[in-house]
Amino acid sequence: MSFNNIEFVIEDGVAILTLNRPDSLNSFNAEMHSEVREALKETKKNPEVRALVITGNGRGFCAGQDLSDRNVAPGAEAPNLGESIEKNYNPMIRSIRALEMPVICAVNGVAAGAGANIALACDIVFAARSAKFIQAFCKIGLIPDSGGTWTLSHTVGQARAMALSMLGDRITAEQAEQWGMIWKAVDDEAVKETAIATAKQLATQPTKGLALIKRAIQASATNTLDEQLDLERDLQTIAGRTEDYREGVAAFMEKREPSFKGQ
Template sequence: MAYESIRLDLDAATRVATVTLNRPDKLNSFTRAMHRELAAALDEAVAANARALVLTGAGRGFCAGQDLADLDFTPGASTDLGALIDEHFNPLIRRLHALPMPTIAAVNGTAAGAGANLALACDIAIAARSASFIQAFVKIGLVPDSGGTWFLPQRVGVARALGLAMTGEKLGAEKAESWGLVWQVVDDAELPQAATKLAAQLAQQPTRALVATRSALRAAATNTLDQQLDLERDLQRELGASHDYAEGVRAFIEKRAPRFEGR
């Protein structure tokens, strides 16, 4: 499928899908058309049996959130932001969380508003040294959306989350790393290679186990210890019947590298 506001690259050798937000002149801010194309690209990546996904931005920014030029500000007929979120942003965040593969955000420059939270919706975020994260909502009288009020306190704690959300101040990549907002910071020129290398590494791992690990760690935020122990039991039972578990055990016994297939 041909896309205008994104690019999709599928590497058949590594089985890594790379989705690039491609409106660099607008800092890759979202329009409704871009949302539709991104949803289609995620469908295409799943259909191609990709085993890892990299999400990044073209040009000097990752994503500046919603493109305000795509909204209607006519008095009495202005865009219903709740409807916009319900139709586009929330399904996107839910979709990323439900993808049957690990996801990596390669943050190259500014990640602002919903763009910042889009990066946090991925399993692992790697940031270029020049990258920054801005919860810009307060600057136009709004509340963080796209999961921001859920991701931020989990990643950095309530005190820092409140500071970021209430001031809208820019958080540099290195401080974001020290606060636990991102996994790794690399030099700008190294970001594409670092993200691709990590994605290729994850694509060779037992995909079902990675996705189950993601689900379990997220559930821990609201589960009791007893609930979490039961969840671990249930997931282990399911994975214990998988091809990759059997292959991993055989490879260990035979002292060779495992050949996981994600099933």
């Protein structure tokens, strides 16, 4: 697949989607949205892919929306930002969250606005120590989108989510790790390598089971305990019927390494 604004490769069971507009800190324009949609579709339908890595080229991960695509001239009619969100950002976040495989993010630099919230929508997030997370929406009179108001509230709590959203303060990778926003801060030169190595390791694991883990933990944000217990029962029923479960038990009993196929 050939793209102008992203790079997309598949190796060792891992799809690697790299945002590639470094001169604009990988901010999104209409063409980039279209290309990311295509890459996510390919990731979903390709049976060889069992994990996805999302990262960026250059000194930034993603600065969110390219505002030159939305410049409002004096006296001009204001754009319908809700329409843009419904067409582009919401489907992207839903696709990332719904992928039945681990999604690993390597935040290689600044992640601002929607860029920060795309990263936080992923399942496991590694960030370079120099990276910064910024809810920059308040600086231009907007609210956090791309799931930001939901993700922040569920990861760092309402008080911190409110302050981050209203003040637009920069949060370092170390602070994000301490607050539980991300999994781990790592050295700059190792962030992409670490994310890809983690994804390749996960691609050898029982993919169906990992997808069910993802589904269960996501549901816990809104379920009651009784609802979550019922969901665990139902998902465990599904997991227990997979070939990977059969292989995992056989390998344990035979004292050997399992060979999972993601089935």
